[in-house]
């Protein structure tokens with residue numbers, strides 16, 4: 001029997017990058033997978049690709065996590081299609097980097113609304129069904145810069161540090177209902193988000209990593225799978241760093 005047979009997982013922002021690798025990993029392990037994208041077409045295409053590769057039952061949903069209405073509707077659609085929502089992976093995230101004095105208020109708000117408020121809204125939307133089930137897992141994708149801070153990323157670092165606080169508070173609040181809440185903190189992962197960095201910056205970051213350079217999105221998916229499975233049933237409120245030793 002596969003690890004997640006009979007379980008439903010919803011992964012936000014899963015049309016590419018880390019979210020897509022996470023969705024694929026769950027599908028390979030027998031889960032029913034809900035993939036979400038900011039466009040309905042991209043979400044449907046990504047879901048179809050995961051289904052073709054694995055044979056898993058999938059659903060593609062358009063979801064903007066900064067919209068409360070979208071979040072509750074995504075969970076309703078999941079429940080309608082698959083009957084339960086067992087695992088939520090809050091992966092959707094954006095950057096709008098700039099130095100403090102040049103950072104526009106709207107760029108601060110956009111990053112906080114997507115990365116932090118989005119995770120709050122999604123957690124709120126799944127809380128009731130998970131509480132009824134008396135079981136569930138919520139995994140928040142934070143970042144090494146939420147732990148260390150980063151010049152030029154005041155908005156992003158604040159959102160990711162906020163996610164760690166959210167993780168710990170929800171872990172305490174939901175533990176009596178059998179819901180475990182943890183975070184994964186990636187370091188430097190090869191995705192579209194980091195492709196946007198200059199070669200110089202990529203080199204500089206790689207130089208700070210004892211294991212030598214970026215990882216692939218699958219390395220993050222492995223950690224999410226662990227924190228969602230039976231092997232982590234006594235772990236809650238933790239931040240699992242997957243960063244090649246970049247921050248210890």
Ligand SMILES: NC(=O)c1ccc[n+]([C@@H]2O[C@H](COP(=O)([O-])OP(=O)(O)OC[C@H]3O[C@@H](n4cnc5c(N)ncnc54)[C@H](O)[C@@H]3O)[C@@H](O)[C@H]2O)c1
Pocket residue numbers: 012013014015016017018019037038063064065066091092093094114141142143144185186187188189190191192193194
């Ligand atoms: N790549 C890295 O090195 C790295 C390091 C640490 C943390 N992370 C985090 O991992 C997560 C995934 O990042 P990635 O590197 O795969 O980047 P990515 O840009 O490839 O993927 C981000 C996903 O989020 C989606 N998204 C953006 N705004 C959204 C919104 N308002 N509502 C719903 N979805 C939205 C995008 O459509 C995309 O699918 C992010 O939370 C990111 O902050 C990435």
